[in-house]
Amino acid sequence: MTDIQSSSGSGLDEAQMQMLPPPPGTFVDREELIQHVGDFAVSQGYVVTIKQSKRERVVVLGCDRGGVYRNRKKADEETSAERKRRKRSGSRLTNCPFEAVGKKDDGLWVLTIKNGTHNHEPLKDITEHPSARRFSESEIVLIKEMTEAGLKPRQILKRLRQSNPELLSTPKHVYNVKAKLRQGNMTVRNFKSLRPEKSAGRDKHLSIAEPSWRQRYPMRVPNFIGGRLVNSQSFASIDVINPATQQVVSQVPLTTNEEFRAAVFAAKRAFPQWRDTPITTRQRIMFKFQELIRRDIDKLAMSITTEHGKTLKDAHGDVLRGLEVVEHACGLASLQIGEFVSNISSGIDTYSIREPLGVCAGICPFEFPAMIPLWIFPIAVTCGNTFILKPSEKDPGASVMLAELAMEAGLPNGVLNIVHGTNEIINGICDDDDIKAISFVGPNAVGAYVYARASAKGKRTQSNIGSKSHAVVMPDASVGATINALVAAGFGGAGQKCMALNMAVFVGGLGPWEEKLVEHAKALKVTSGTEPDAELGPVISKQEKEQIITLIQTGVESGAKLVLDGRNIVVAGYENGNFIGPTILSDVTVNMECYKEDIFGPVLLCMQADSIEEAINIVNGNKYSNGASIFTTSGVAARKFQTEVEVGQVGINVPVSVPLPFSSFISAKPSFAGNVSFDGKAGIQFYTQVKTVTQQWRDLVSDDSSSHQLPSS
Template identity: 35%
Template sequence: MSSQYIKIKNHINGEWLDESNGQYEPLKNPSTGAVIGEVPLSSAETSRQAVAAAAEAFPEWSAMPLPKRMDFIFKMHRAMVDNHEMLAEAIAVDQAKHIAEARGEVGRVIEILQMACSIPALMQGETIQGIANNINGRVIKAPLGVFCGVAPFNFPALVFGWFIPFAIGTGNTFVYKPSTESPLFMQRMMDLIVETGLPKGVVNIVHGDRDTVEAWYDDENVTGICLVGSTPTAKSIAAGAGKHGKKTMLLGGAKNFLLAMEDAPMDLLIENVLMSGYGSAGQRCLAVSNIAVVEEIYDEFIERLLEASKNLTVGDAMDPDVFMGPVISAKAKERIHHYIDLGIEAGAKLALDGRNPDLPEANRDGYFVGPTVFTDVTPCMPIAKDEIFGPVLSIMKVGCINGGLRMIRNHEMGNGACIFTQNSYYTEKFINEADVGMIGVNVGVCAPHPYLPFGGIKGSLVGNNKVQGKDAIDFFTQNKVATIRTVDPKAGQPAAAKKDSSVRSCVAG
């Protein structure tokens, strides 16, 4: 990846544009703290300009035959395959996800695009014959118009995959706002999209803060708004968009549980806790945070976990020899430190302190927090209740599976939960009773395959719509129902038909 200064631009109606208001904020590399570029803070006027471009493109794009629209999805897939490493490096530079994990994120989006290629099959409607004499019914799935999406910093590629291919594949147009902290992936991806020949205005990119998003609420051209972010942000968008009748798909925050039973395969358990809890520096919505361990293996688990955690290396996201990169910003680092202080004040035992990890000289101004482990945690403590979004694990002792399930049930978030066991009774009980949207068995990150819906419940999802799979098709389309009478052109209209009660009943109401 070039060290050249990066100037992020908006992409509206097929053109790369500087922000007209001249307002930019610095783009930093979290691994070093160095300023590497600048990101526009677009005005509400610029945001509405992007929507207008999408609205203008919608009629022609939605009328395009489905196979031709799908050609562009196939081309996007090929472009990502051919540019896998370049896109991964873009994520590792400004989001500072470890390069191995960045490659994995791009790989998952390639799988999502493969799934999006099945849109024609998933858009098939329904037909019912013989509602009445010579009358049939049909349901078709039709596009709605302009959708807008807001991405978080932690998965710039994944959220693109969740939103844009499904929206445009079903015939809509899109305005996308990446995070100002990790905009580089979308800049690179948009270059590739342009090379596919996608008509101008179908996908537009606008950067900015809340003013950019709030401009969508009362814009009559906007049909719906999508978000992956925090629960407070999701609720704010729900209120603003709902007031003006917009559809929303809003994934909020998380506090994920892992329950370790007495028969848990210990080597597999430790390996998965390390990857889930510390991977992406704990900055993912399915990172394990609260770990409930039955008392039979509690001491052994803590001993094994601490030994493994102490041996993990922390450093530059581009260094393949380190395990964990930095958190996204100085503000995020400060917030995590604050929660570590709160954990100590609440009476938890800080068994491993990650506040001052050993770092190479070049990374000492970066935003690093090392693996951190609290033991003797209770569910009422802030570190067990709040989403910390960092590499901080809270270990709690439980007597049995019911104790772990009770903790999950009582938490206001309901994103994901995992169980480690070899017992089929425990497995089925956990699947049935864990009050979350996504469940894992002997896996540390319970992310569903792209064929299946992704999303939580309770405080982790505002509304009902989830991303991926058929859920995405349902969100980005509307059901149109046709009632069709077939008439023999040679027969005319018999007078008796006026008295046919079945005809009257089918048009009642």
């Protein structure tokens, strides 16, 4: 009531009060802040312009008074003092009290509204204002090109109106632009062109459909900071190359430290409000998110195939396995229920609750461009945290697309942020005091480094690293099913996945299996992942291909038998692609370099064992322990294997033992370093902390007793 009376007392009518000030917020740069205020003002029926600017520190925006100029005295009626005062005051800006101030604070621009009122009515049509005739930057460029080609102002205007029929400029405006271009003092103001339809209604929730980042930034992958796609100011970048064609798909910027800090600041700023958002609201956003992923799954799969090289079928599987985690996040409320014990002492209760940590971060590998990001950030944000995601610099497109879908689903600005880069960004994530927890999936050396550096800073860390998955094949195993499983799990995704079955131990010898195994592997169609009949695509880079070939050669030189050689395969139409055909090495021993190292390609190493005990010893002797499977029709053998094998994931007649999201992804030995594992209850434990509350309520009026003793039963 007080606010209404105050407004009425100031003489503002209802129309003036409807002109709302833009909502305060935080922006990555000055131009973005100005753009935000300008667009919102147009939707409310007024126009803003810059009153004062100290470019690196502050900008003051005022109302242009709806295009109504002050009444000025004629020069011959003014005294010299009045003329000087008029020059100092400058322009019509002093007429309206509205004022918005943007200040740079800790690398970000913060918008505050100093005075949100107006003393004039809103424009009924924005076309009344002269700025509606302002040319856009692209139109200025076209004017320059057509001027150099000898076209007259009327001809130029006619051509501009073919692409923009609502252009309000006149030939005189074109002539003025031409004159400024000739004089070399033409500057393009960084405002969107004001279009008549934008002022038809003054809806503060006005939303305008925008093209995806691939249309806006066809060669430069943007960061995603504070709910906005932000093109990095870094000059350094890395090419994202299609593995099948060697064409440059896009460029990944090496994000600057200032941009990284802006992302962390945006996440930190968003955390208090997101933490206080009801869990049911967060779940509803996840429901919408999974719906949007299903809607755009073909686009996501195509992005993955283009950047990573895996077949479209594998790319769909990549998205679907990640989607399962989003679906799991839709029901996290019941998994965050705390514990309550009533009356532990006279009138005293105790209970525990789970609370989010704050800003968390994820560092992702190249092998699953959609699945790994979806493994981590949906659980983290649904638990109430905000998130910084660093995708692989080799295939970042899917992560940016997922971030856009998350925003479309209703995720607030700043809750999810994406920054691109390499070592510098990883170091920043490990060292930043505002980041409380880190999830990492990737190579051995990097994972060990991240765990050591982040742990030294006191951060929670989960680091899923080296993998060497074994399959133990018993003599009684079903031949057809086992061969199909070995070929699919060993060569699927070109062997570029942490749970690929790249090591097979044949109890009793390889002899009965070799012919059929080679036959099935040879039958795989090797070609670009975009081809409809593709079964095996290229590896992600030429460096990876060379490393795989080197490890194959070391195996041959160490005495392994090359049963099937795919090193020299040439794919018609994709001769420059990073292709390696299915490769099988037999007679491999534990001392060979190809066995010790993670090959990460379409290579199946075959060993022989005399008994199940020897096979189990081989598995347990390897330094990596992601997973292992046994193929048998004997329950006794299966149970023995399950009990004695020392790995995190066990498969019985299942080639790749990756559990569903409600079961945690467990790795053992050096394959995992950290506090708590991924997914399931463990994932929730990682992204939350337990708080125990002990409470007592007394009727202070009727209870005169006082005691300084600790409560006891």
